[in-house]
Amino acid sequence: MTKTFLPEVSVVVPVYNGxxxxxxxxxxxxxxxxxxxxxxxxxxxNKSRDRTSTLLQTAASNPPLVRGGSNFNQIxxxxxxxxxxxxxxxARNQGIRASTGEIIAFTDADCRPESDWLENLVKPFVDxxxxxxxxxILALPGKTILEQHADRQNTLSQKxxxxxxxxxxxxxxxxxxxxxxLQQIGLFRxxxxxxxxxxxxxxxxxxxxxxxYFAENAIVLHRHRSTIKQLxxxxxxxxxxxxxxxxxxxxxxxxELTAQEYFYRLARWLLKEFPVAAAxxxxxxxxxxxxxxxxxxLFSTPIGLVNVRARAMGQRQAKLPESAWDIERF
Numbered sequence: 440m441t442k443t444f445l446p447e448v449s450v451v452v453p454v455y456n457g458x459x460x461x462x463x464x465x466x467x468x469x470x471x472x473x474x475x476x477x478x479x480x481x482x483x484x485n486k487s488r489d490r491t492s493t494l495l496q497t498a499a500s501n502p503p504l505v506r507g508g509s510n511f512n513q514i515x516x517x518x519x520x521x522x523x524x525x526x527x528x529x530a531r532n533q534g535i536r537a538s539t540g541e542i543i544a545f546t547d548a549d550c551r552p553e554s555d556w557l558e559n560l561v562k563p564f565v566d567x568x569x570x571x572x573x574x575x576i577l578a579l580p581g582k583t584i585l586e587q588h589a590d591r592q593n594t595l596s597q598k599x600x601x602x603x604x605x606x607x608x609x610x611x612x613x614x615x616x617x618x619x620x621l622q623q624i625g626l627f628r629x630x631x632x633x634x635x636x637x638x639x640x641x642x643x644x645x646x647x648x649x650x651x652y653f654a655e656n657a658i659v660l661h662r663h664r665s666t667i668k669q670l671x672x673x674x675x676x677x678x679x680x681x682x683x684x685x686x687x688x689x690x691x692x693x694x695e696l697t698a699q700e701y702f703y704r705l706a707r708w709l710l711k712e713f714p715v716a717a718a719x720x721x722x723x724x725x726x727x728x729x730x731x732x733x734x735x736x737l738f739s740t741p742i743g744l745v746n747v748r749a750r751a752m753g754q755r756q757a758k759l760p761e762s763a764w765d766i767e768r769f
Contacts (some may be wrong), residue, residue: 484519670746
């Protein structure tokens with residue numbers, strides 16, 4: 440970060456039932472290296488039913504302290520609410536409208552930005568042709584096989600979305616956009632429940648001459664799903680997103696596996712992959728027998744099939760609501 444390029448930044452975070460995540464998130468925001476007097480953090484409560492509102496009110500009225508040189512400076516936390524629409528995109532819009540920064544950055548309540556996250560995310564905007572900066576999303580350490588499988592597959596990495604065959608995009612867990620760009624193309628679609636990050640980036644890249652930059656050193660850590668129910672819900676939403684983007688942009692739908700393909704892949708795993716791995720483990724020395732990393736690889740096939748099926752169901756059952764065509768403006 441050059442001393443001459445320190446634009447004012449607004450960080451917008453939608454929060455839904457985030458009481459378990461907020462203490463760690465706020466600590467991460469407190470630890471940012473970006474000059475605290477040049478950034479505001481807008482945390483938007485989106486109809487939470489837990490203690491989120493209380494925690495946000497406390498944080499806003501008693502700003503955390505961050506060391507700045509030999510003194511202590513306060514970071515600016517603003518508590519907002521979006522109680523009309525249950526959608527993270529509507530909550531983000533609320534934060535955008537209340538923001539004052541030249542650059543508007545986004546992350547989520549269950550993310551843990553590294554201390555130089557914001558500094559590295561903002562750097563690319565020194566180039567006036569850059570309209571979007573997308574940082575990298577890595578996994579928090581996981582204990583369950585499901586979490587470690589997602590980590591092994593780099594499920595949330597921006598490297599997947601930045602190579603989308605239709606048009607690249609960055610996920611709002613780690614994204615920044617110029618305010619001028621949003622004034623030009625509009626905000627998020629408030630009634631969209633999935634795929635809004637792709638929609639926003641695609642509108643910017645297709646309707647303007649601005650470019651997107653991958654700031655891979657701007658890192659946030661994200662917790663992967665630890666239960667089958669959570670995992671299925673995540674991949675179901677991926678399917679919904681694909682259907683919504685298909686209706687909005689004509690993006691190709693993903694081909695569903697046939698029953699025969701499911702059966703073949705599962706049978707191959709059960710009759711070949713599993714026995715071979717178990718036999719190797721039994722013959723190995725005790726110190727080299729199957730560890731957790733091997734278990735992750737061993738169960739990769741059935742976990743992958745669960746994901747594929749949930750995504751297919753989401754794609755099949757999703758229907759874009761008429762209201763999702765609406766784009767909010769400043």
